[in-house]
Amino acid sequence: MDEHKPHISSYLSHARVLTALLFLTLITVLLTWIDLGVFTIAVTLLVASVKATIVLTWFMHLKFESAFTRWIVIGTFALFVLILIVTFVDYFFR
Amino acid sequence: MRNAEKYTHVSYLEHEGKYKGIWSWLLSTDHKKIGLLYLYSIAFFFVVAAILGLLLRLELIAPGPTIMDAQMYNGVFTLHGIIMVFIVVIPGLGAVFGNFFLPIMIGAKDVAFPRLNLLSWYIFIIGALLGVASQFAGDGPPDTGWTFYVPYSAESATNVIFALTAAFVLGFSSILTGINFIVTIHRMRAPGMGWFKMPLFPWSLYATAWIQVLATPIVGITLLMVIAERTLNIGFFDPALGGDPLLFQHLFWIYSHPAVYIMILPAMGVVTEIFPTFSQKPVFGYGAIVISSLAIAFVGYFVWGHHMFTTGISYWSRWFFSFLTFIVAIPSAIKVFNWISTMYGGSIDLKPPLLYAISFIFLFMIGGFTGLTLGALATNVHLHDTSFVVAHFHYIIFGGMGFAFFAGIHYWYPKMYGRMYNIKLANIAWGVLFTGFNLLYFPLFIIGLQGMPRRYFDYLPQFHAGHFISTIGAIILVIGIFMMMYNLIYYRHRGPVAPSNPWKGVTLEWQIESPPTHENFDVIPEIKNPPYLFKKEPQT
Known part of the structure; x- marks a missing residue:
């Protein structure tokens, strides 16, 4: 049942992840200075989602996992998005 | 060592591991001993919270103050709810x-x-x-109720942060157990046990x-956000600080x-094991029960707003949540039809586990139907925050999860301890x-409607x-609980030795010794x- 193949990430790969995360954190901070109106939360969540994707893909080795495991994560993310949409239906139509 | 004199095998209770005495329990990684550690600690807290519940009922036996003042009442119902x-x-x-039982039922040695x-x-x-x-610590018992609604929980002078932290820490335990069960079911099923050869209790645990x-x-x-608001004055929920109190209700629900x-799916799993065994018939609609468990788990994510119909959420949200609340009743109803069909034409053996399981259906149905009454927008406005909700909730949670727990303990007791309790006393x-139970909660429907x-x-x-x-019902209920607990505790060492398969079950736990090795x-x-x-023939 075990399809897992061992994989060791390079330090360079970790460094790239770190750099990307620092850069995106800077963008998150800068976004607080810009008034995006109703899109504020959507944009900040988008940036956060990109950060999460980078962490999951490279740092947590999802890239090297089976398709089944990847689909579980994608399903979880889809559930999260659906919950957000349902929540914001209240805010947009209240 | 009493069991060792009776059994030809060395059970997990007599197994001599690395540690002795109390440490053989407190440092054990055996899933069965950890299950029992949970059983004893949860039973202890159940008794504490049941006593608190009885005190609440005694306070309400007559109008006006009887045994406690209003502030104490708020603290007691909060602690009763949290526990x-x-x-x-x-x-x-x-x-x-x-x-x-999860590892045993899937043919594994541990989680x-x-x-x-x-x-x-x-x-x-x-x-x-x-x-x-x-x-007991800080500024007095929290008085927010178990739901910790803001703005009150952000402003109450009582010891809310402690209670919030407790719920936060308990959540970690729940997550870790969930991860453990998912990986166990994915990785450790016995050879040949495909997903659709797995018993239904593990399936319910998987969905949960x-x-x-x-x-x-x-x-x-x-x-944590409530704690941050209380301590750092960050305006997540307080409108004066730019927050939104309804955001808390969304996130909380x-x-x-x-x-x-999480409470009811494993309960459904337990009774799904009991009905076939005590009917000596295959479970009716195995696939339908599996799919309905997954459907409940999925659709159940999208009905939270029915707790908020009267709070001022948008029209479209109310419509959406009400609609889905009715939809989520369908997989629950599918299960009920499957359980009844399983018993139909079976060789019914009305032993205590089945009595509790049938009661589960009866009480869960009352809870479910009154849930639909609350899920309908118009009636919800009338019934919101009345004792009708209290009755509905307890019919689902106590009548559902509680009675399923009692069914489970009476079903698996001989396997867990290798002894049999007194069946006549269990029936009484x-x-x-x-x-x-019914005397306690049914009147609350009526006065709630009023x-x-x-x-x-x-x-x-x-x-x-x-x-x-x-209140009279509460006293009778507590007497019943103590009779049941006395029976289970007294016969733990004194009961007759149980055979390995006293109920003629066919799933894996009944194919091994009692208690297991x-x-x-x-x-x-x-x-x-x-x-x-x-x-x-049995599964193996």
Whole structure:
């Protein structure tokens, strides 16, 4: 049942992840200075989602996992998005 | 060593591991011992919270103050709710029977992460102790109710932060147990046990575990946000600081409604094991039960707003949540039809586990139908925050999860301890319990319809009869609980030795010794058949 193949990430790969995360954190901070109106939360969540994707893909080795495991994560993310949409239906139509 | 004199095998209870005495329990990574650690700690907290519940009922036996003042009443119902919901009902069935029986029922020697399993119990105990300590430390018992609604929970002068932290810590235990169960089911099923050869209790645990892992972090963060608002004055929920109090309710119920399914799905799994065994018939509609479990777990994520119909959420949200609340009733109803069809034409053996399981259907149906009454927008406006909601909730949670737990303990007791309780006394205790339960909660439907608010320390004289009957019911219920517990505790060592398969079950736990050995199986079984073939042969 075990399809897992061992994989060791390079330090360079970790460094790239770190750099990307620092850069995106800077963008998150800068976004607080810009008034995006109703899109504020959507944009900040988008940036956060990109950060999460980078962490999951490279740092947590999802890239090297089976398709089944990847689909579980994608399903979880889809559930999260659906919950957000349902929540914001209240805010947009209240 | 009494058991050693009686059995030809060395059970997990006599197994001599690395540690002796109390340490053989407190440092054990055996899933069965951890299951029992959960059982004893949850039973203890159940008794504490049941006594608190009885005190609440005694206070309400007559109008005006009787045994406590209003502030004390608020503290007592808050602690009753926190203990029952976060310490007893949410972890209950999964942590006790899931830990004990999941590996056995899928043909494994233990869970995937035994040490993590023990850590989960320690985190659970720390969270539980924090919850109890919140009553005695700081500025007085929290008085927010178990739901911690803002703005009151952000402003109450009582010891709310302790209680919030307790719920936060308990959430970690739940997540870790969920991860453990998911990995165990994915990785450790016996050879030949495909997904659709897995018994239905593990299936229910699988659906539950996904809710635990995905929903619990949301409430964890939400509780931290309340703490941040109280301590750092950050305006998440306070409108004066730019926050939104309804955001708290959204976030809280995004977890806490699926949490109802964390409570009830394993309960459904337990009774699904009991009906075929005591009917000596294959379970009716195996596939439908599996799919309905997954459907409940999924749709259950999207009904949280029915707790908020009267709060001023948007029209479209109310429409959406009401619609989905009706939809989520369908998979629950499918299960009920399957259980009844399983019994139909079967060789019914009306032993205590089946009595509790049938009561589960009866009480869960009353809870379910009244849930639809509350899910309808128009009637909800009338019934919101009345004792009708209290009755509905207790019919689902106590009548559902509670009676399923009692069914489970009476079903698996001979396997867990290798002894049999007194069946006649168990039947009498069931009768007392069932009578007390209905006397306690049914009048609350009626006075709720008449307008009795919930969480009120006092009431108008017109509600007196209902409250009086309810309190008498509470006393009968508590007598029933103590009769049941006496029976189970007394016969733990004194009961007759139980055979390995006293109920003629066919799933894997009934194919091994009672009590099981340390590693459950000498040889991992190879699964050839579906799990509920009564007329042919057992699963291996």
